[in-house]
Amino acid sequence: MIEDLKNKVNGDEMLVKRGRFLSTSFLLEVGSTTWLIGINEGQIVSITKGPFVMPSWSFALRASEDEWSKFWSAKPQPGSHDLMALIKRRVLKAEGNLHVFMANLRYFKEALVKLRAGAAA
Amino acid sequence: MTARFESTIGRYLHLDLFGRKHRIYVEEAGQGTPLLCLHTAGADGRQYRALMNDERVTAGHRVIAFDMPWHGKSSPPAGWHNEEYQLTSAQYTEMILAVSEALELDKPIVMGCSIGGRIVLHLALEHPEHFRAIIGLQAGAHVDPYYDLNFLHRPDVHGGEVCAAIVSGLVGPDAPDADRWETLWHYMQGGPGVFKGDLYFYKIDGDIRARVAQIDTSKCPLFLLSGEYDYSCTPEETMAVANSVKGSHVTIMKGLGHFPMSEDPEKFLSYLLPVLQDIK
Numbered sequence: 155m156i157e158d159l160k161n162k163v164n165g166d167e168m169l170v171k172r173g174r175f176l177s178t179s180f181l182l183e184v185g186s187t188t189w190l191i192g193i194n195e196g197q198i199v200s201i202t203k204g205p206f207v208m209p210s211w212s213f214a215l216r217a218s219e220d221e222w223s224k225f226w227s228a229k230p231q232p233g234s235h236d237l238m239a240l241i242k243r244r245v246l247k248a249e250g251n252l253h254v255f256m257a258n259l260r261y262f263k264e265a266l267v268k269l270r271a272g273a274a275a
Numbered sequence: 276m277t278a279r280f281e282s283t284i285g286r287y288l289h290l291d292l293f294g295r296k297h298r299i300y301v302e303e304a305g306q307g308t309p310l311l312c313l314h315t316a317g318a319d320g321r322q323y324r325a326l327m328n329d330e331r332v333t334a335g336h337r338v339i340a341f342d343m344p345w346h347g348k349s350s351p352p353a354g355w356h357n358e359e360y361q362l363t364s365a366q367y368t369e370m371i372l373a374v375s376e377a378l379e380l381d382k383p384i385v386m387g388c389s390i391g392g393r394i395v396l397h398l399a400l401e402h403p404e405h406f407r408a409i410i411g412l413q414a415g416a417h418v419d420p421y422y423d424l425n426f427l428h429r430p431d432v433h434g435g436e437v438c439a440a441i442v443s444g445l446v447g448p449d450a451p452d453a454d455r456w457e458t459l460w461h462y463m464q465g466g467p468g469v470f471k472g473d474l475y476f477y478k479i480d481g482d483i484r485a486r487v488a489q490i491d492t493s494k495c496p497l498f499l500l501s502g503e504y505d506y507s508c509t510p511e512e513t514m515a516v517a518n519s520v521k522g523s524h525v526t527i528m529k530g531l532g533h534f535p536m537s538e539d540p541e542k543f544l545s546y547l548l549p550v551l552q553d554i555k
Binding site: 263 | 504
């Protein structure tokens with residue numbers, strides 16, 4: 155399912171345009187599974203499943219499988235509906251160089267919502 | 276032709292505040308009981324446009340919203356470029372009382388959202404005699420910071436983009452798209468560091484947890500309305516205030532978020548109109 159992110163993000167012309175100054179890689183942790191996601195000028199260019207030896211990333215987003223599952227449900231409950239809501243409840247940990255995450259927060263919010271059940275590509 | 280003017284009138288009020296000259300933009304519509312509306316942090320009085328255009332409200336109320344200094348069409352005071360904006364409880368209270376006095380409002384209803392919802396708790400405690408009733412929207416006694424506020428004001432992060440992105444999830448998921456994005460547009464237009472300066476009041480100086488139980492609703496009725504999708508001032512935090520303040524009235528608004536009056540005005544009015552009816 156995480157692999158779907160590539161086509162869903164790259165298929166959204168406005169989202170890619172919004173990220174045209176964004177080139178980075180970040181780590182997404184879903185329970186015990188980690189993924190490295192590479193972005194080049196707003197396009198997702200690689201999604202690699204861990205485990206990794208010496209992975210390099212600018213920032214990491216880590217939450218339990220259950221919390222991501224609630225976030226990606228078709229109609230999340232209050233508190234599970236937004237990345238900042240997860241951070242406020244301390245169930246999503248954002249760490250590393252958060253400058254790139256915060257400077258492009260709308261991009262990352264809209265990209266990760268693409269994995270929500272029933273979300274448009 | 277479909278051109279038309281709204282009945283809302285906007286004027287600039289010149290007022291001395293905190294020992295300095297200020298130029299404050301004030302909008303109003305309607306006639307009757309004054310209803311003074313306070314906007315959220317980092318936004319401005321445009322959040323109350325829908326109320327000013329709704330005859331169910333304006334038929335019996337003079338609806339007034341002003342942009343706080345540094346916000347919207349109000350100016351920062353001369354010398355602003357050499358200082359850091361930071362809102363305190365004392366300044367906020369003084370500003371509201373001074374504007375109310377300047378507009379010669381006779382015991383207005385005061386309604387505030389978010390930081391406005393917090394300051395009305397201060398008003399309920401310290402100046403209940405000035406008001407006919409107090410309505411707190413998204414009114415909590417305190418909120419712990421949950422992100423690094425420095426990102427709101429630094430030259431290598433676009434202030435408008437980050438402010439709107441941070442609050443975007445505070446809009447309820449079913450809000451009409453046009454209203455959602457107009458609400459976020461207000462955040463995109465805030466001046467550098469203004470949202471951060473407001474949050475000094477919201478997250479640090481305006482903490483009223485230790486005193487909120489002292490609010491005496493026999494001096495002035497207190498109504499609390501909060502949206503269920505708000506993770507800044509959560510329903511639980513609103514309920515904590517309601518449980519502390521004897522005689523307060525509380526409603527959790529289904530489907531709404533942190534900006535009820537602008538994110539989904541029609542749904543919000545279904546909750547507000549009965550409150551205004553009760554106040555009569």
